[in-house]
Amino acid sequence: MDRLEAMRTFIAVVNEGGFTRAAERLGHSPQLVSKYVSQLEQRLGTRLLNRTTRRVSLTEAGAGYYQRAQQVLAEIEEMESQLGELQHSPRGQLRISAPVSFASRHLPRLLSDFRKAYPQVLVDLHLNDRRVDIVEEGFDIALRIGQLKDSSLIARKIAPIQLVLVASPGYLAEHGTPANLEELARHQFLKYSYSDDHLLLGKRSAALVQAHGITCNNGDVLVEAAVEGAGIALQPTFIAGPAIADGRLVPLLADQLPEPLGLYAVYAHRQLLASKVRCFIDFIDGYFGSPPYWDQGLELGST
Structure with missing residues (x-):
């Protein structure tokens, strides 16, 4: 009945x-x-x-x-x-998970503009570089950077993320400039905890797993350590770009770098998608430009 x-x-x-x-x-x-x-x-x-x-x-x-x-x-x-x-009518709380460095640098203006367009949507932003479980932890959307593996989640690519090897002019003057990836093994490498640099840079860089001088789970710290002459870092241009632009860091081996990663908006369901989620995904798609504004005018060199 x-x-x-x-x-x-x-x-x-x-x-x-x-x-x-x-x-x-x-x-x-x-x-x-x-x-x-x-x-x-x-x-x-x-x-x-x-x-x-x-x-x-x-x-x-x-x-x-x-x-x-x-x-x-x-x-x-x-x-x-x-x-x-x-x-x-988009309204209610929108819970978002996002990487720390990307969010702190590039989300404040976007979220301000989004709230102006959709004032009934309240944003609850959580910064964390680990890969959260969207369903178990109750997030509507997670912004993720990487090469996404197959899963039951839905992902929309928002922007390319270019990686760059960088070191300070002072470090290179003291230790020399590597001519290829194999020579990175002779240098102090500043490793980001959540990335597999061996996979990103290929077999020629296998010694990197033993060569890192500093390991950290925050890209901003590694970039600043590179600026201070601590070693060579592999970091995205959305973090390292300003230091490259003003000469504090020098890009290395640009023609040997991996293909760009992606910034993705990841969510759990395609059908019956809440309008607050759909509106945010549509809003962020294309917001950063093509190429994204942090790469426009950035010279990465050829060696």
């Missing part, structure tokens, strides 16, 4: 004063209306209606049930109406 349908049928019988008129209103047969009410009474274990050949009337139990049933159905209709509004 469909409890909600039986409840609606019972209320219609009371409102219309009989089974026949209730059947006409609901588009059912009188027999089906009677069946629904009888099943409801059997489930509840009490008679809700007194029936005669001329009219129906509420029992004491039926009167109490009628009042509560109206309240329940009204609350359900209100809930469905609110959910419908959420699908068509």
Whole structure:
């Protein structure tokens, strides 16, 4: 038995004063209306209606049930109406996970512009470089950088992420400039904890796994360490770009670098996507430009 349908049928019988008129209103047969009410009474274990050949009337139990049933159905209709509004009018809290360095540098303006466009959406941003479980941890969207593996999640590529090998002029003056990837093994390497540099740079750089002088889970720290002459870092241009542009870092081996990674917006469902999620994904897609603004005018050299 469909409890909600039986409840609606019972209320219609009371409102219309009989089974026949209730059947006409609901588009059912009188027999089906009677069946629904009888099943409801059997489930509840009490008679809700007194029936005669001329009219129906509420029992004491039926009167109490009628009042509560109206309240329940009204609350359900209100809930469905609110959910419908959420699908068509973006509102509510949007929980986003994003990488620390990228978010701190490139999300403040985007989020400000997004909130101006959609003031009813409240953004709850969490910064973390680990790969969060979107479903288990309750995120609507995760921004991720890398080469995404196959999964049940949906991903939209937002921008290319170019990696660059960099060192300070002072470091290169003291230790020399590597001519190829094999020579990186003779240098102090500043390793980002969450990346596999061996896979990114290929077999020729296998010695890097032993050669790193500093390991850190934050790219900003590694770039600043490179500026201070601590070694060579492999970092994205969205972090290292300003230091390259003002001469504090020198790009190395540009023609031997890996293919760009991607910035992706990752979410759990394609169907029945909440409008707040859909609007944010559409908003961020193309926001950074093509190429992204942090790469425009950036000279990475050829050696």
